[in-house]
Amino acid sequence: MTINHLHLGTKDLKKSVEFYAGHFGFKKKFDHHPGVFLECKEGKFLLAIDPVDNLPQMPKWYHYGFFL
Numbered sequence: 001m002t003i004n005h006l007h008l009g010t011k012d013l014k015k016s017v018e019f020y021a022g023h024f025g026f027k028k029k030f031d032h033h034p035g036v037f038l039e040c041k042e043g044k045f046l047l048a049i050d051p052v053d054n055l056p057q058m059p060k061w062y063h064y065g066f067f068l
Contacts, residue, residue, distance in 0.1 A: 003045065005037070006064060009052035016049050 010016040017036060020026040026038035026047055035050030045066060 003066065005046035005048055006066070007048040007050070009055060010049055011052065011055060013049060013051045020047060020049075 020038055025041045029037045029039040032048060035048060038047040
């Protein structure tokens with residue numbers, strides 16, 4: 001199985017884009033108003049990020065992992 005994309009919500013879109021670009025090398029692929037799609041260096045995975053007013057409460061064990 002190959003994962004095409006992961007869709008996340010954030011309270012600060014600019015900071016989230018800077019985080020994934022700075023730490024993982026993602027680059028903006030295209031705008032998805034009001035959010036964005038970022039692409040990994042290899043072009044095989046997209047990260048969609050949209051601004052939200054409230055973040056859901058997730059269990060403490062919740063996480064996501066991906067290869068880069």
